[in-house]
Amino acid sequence: MNATSIVEFVRDIYKTNEFIPLHAPKFDGNEKSYVMETIESTFVSSVGKFVDDFEKKIEAYTATAKAVATVNGTAALHAALYMADVQRGDLVITQALTFVATCNALYHMGAEPIFVDVSPVSLGLCPKAVEAFLNEFAEVTETGCIHKPTGKRIKAVVPMHTFGHPVELDELVAVCQKWNLTLVEDAAESLGSFYKGKHTGTIGNFGAVSFNGNKIITTGGGGMVLCKTQELGARTKHVTTTAKVPHPYEFFHDEPGFNYRMPNLNAALGCAQMEVIEQYLKKKRLLAKSYDGFFKGTDIKLVTEPEYAKSNYWLNAIICPDKVSREEVLTSTNGSGVMTRPIWQLMHRLPMYENALRGDLKYSEFIEAHLINLPSSPF
Numbered sequence: 019m020n021a022t023s024i025v026e027f028v029r030d031i032y033k034t035n036e037f038i039p040l041h042a043p044k045f046d047g048n049e050k051s052y053v054m055e056t057i058e059s060t061f062v063s064s065v066g067k068f069v070d071d072f073e074k075k076i077e078a079y080t081a082t083a084k085a086v087a088t089v090n091g092t093a094a095l096h097a098a099l100y101m102a103d104v105q106r107g108d109l110v111i112t113q114a115l116t117f118v119a120t121c122n123a124l125y126h127m128g129a130e131p132i133f134v135d136v137s138p139v140s141l142g143l144c145p146k147a148v149e150a151f152l153n154e155f156a157e158v159t160e161t162g163c164i165h166k167p168t169g170k171r172i173k174a175v176v177p178m179h180t181f182g183h184p185v186e187l188d189e190l191v192a193v194c195q196k197w198n199l200t201l202v203e204d205a206a207e208s209l210g211s212f213y214k215g216k217h218t219g220t221i222g223n224f225g226a227v228s229f230n231g232n233k234i235i236t237t238g239g240g241g242m243v244l245c246k247t248q249e250l251g252a253r254t255k256h257v258t259t260t261a262k263v264p265h266p267y268e269f270f271h272d273e274p275g276f277n278y279r280m281p282n283l284n285a286a287l288g289c290a291q292m293e294v295i296e297q298y299l300k301k302k303r304l305l306a307k308s309y310d311g312f313f314k315g316t317d318i319k320l321v322t323e324p325e326y327a328k329s330n331y332w333l334n335a336i337i338c339p340d341k342v343s344r345e346e347v348l349t350s351t352n353g354s355g356v357m358t359r360p361i362w363q364l365m366h367r368l369p370m371y372e373n374a375l376r377g378d379l380k381y382s383e384f385i386e387a388h389l390i391n392l393p394s395s396p397f
């Protein structure tokens with residue numbers, strides 16, 4: 019495959035000679051008017067109707083009992099892990115092939131990651147690899163799932179739906195049940211992605227979504243914790259809003275809470291963006307289809323949704339045949355104003371996670387060496 023033909027193809031799709039970013043937000047709906055409304059009302063901060071509206075919109079869209087808005091996706095994940103009762107000294111199984119926020123959130127709970135390989139089916143955490151790791155190193159005791167070599171408790175499993183492609187959730191749920199582990203989905207990239215008809219982030223015990231500027235819809239910065247019951251939702255709201263006990267004037271807080279609430283200003287943007295999400299999703303599927311057609315019959319392959327899922331195709335990704343052709347594509351596209359980029363370096367290559375426990379990471383390493391993300395804005 020000739021790298022310059024990729025540049026031509028992308029330019030033809032976006033019909034521009036200007037710089038083409040990987041993913042750009044767009045505000046041509048009610049964004050301005052809702053944001054202006056918050057400014058005119060002065061309710062730009064922690065109180066206001068848009069936060070409730072936005073949570074209700076996400077609850078309806080994802081069919082979740084309670085959604086709790088937060089300042090960003092990392093905060094949502096941190097709060098979800100807190101709610102999942104991850105404790106200082108615990109171990110948490112996750113993938114090395116992820117954005118650093120996944121690991122940072124569990125690190126700030128005082129936990130340590132165990133890196134397990136991703137699946138060729140989803141590019142997300144592989145249930146078979148998790149099971150193999152547990153079979154070799156863990157046992158279930160009265161105090162929970164214990165990592166035998168260290169004696170530490172393995173508390174949770176955090177899969178990430180890479181680029182919006184849902185992981186094999188039925189199998190992961192089964193492994194978690196068998197080994198007494200809590201499942202927390204990092205659904206930061208997968209708003210609009212469904213696993214067998216159910217929205218990602220609603221199948222595990224908790225899910226975390228991100229509305230950062232580069233995600234499928236944005237609130238500037240923002241996140242959401244998806245909770246399975248009203249009760250868990252109420253507790254999540256409580257701990258993310260300084261754990262203040264309601265009272266007309268007294269300040270009483272009943273636990274060390276977070277100040278993670280989403281400002282009304284950001285939620286206003288989110289409400290407007292939720293009005294256009296269906297439109298974005300349609301366009302992104304069309305875009306993925308065009309890319310798929312373009313790469314058919316070449317030595318480059320587009321990453322497509324698993325057969326059990328409907329993906330939001332947040333970021334399109336291709337697998338190059340070797341490192342040399344990957345470098346060629348990266349150099350040629352970026353040199354021509356078409357932004358592409360390699361996948362994140364695996365987490366165990368970062369200084370703070372280099373000593374983390376890990377299983378065999380063959381497929382993660384293959385993906386790290388061969389994958390490139392392509393421009394994926396839905397316009």
Ligand SMILES: *Cc1c(COP(=O)(O)O)cnc(C)c1O
Pocket residue numbers: 090091092093116117119120178204206207228229230239240241
């Ligand atoms: C974007 C992202 C996050 C964090 O979201 P922020 O809103 O940027 O804090 C977490 N995990 C993954 C996999 C992400 O892509």
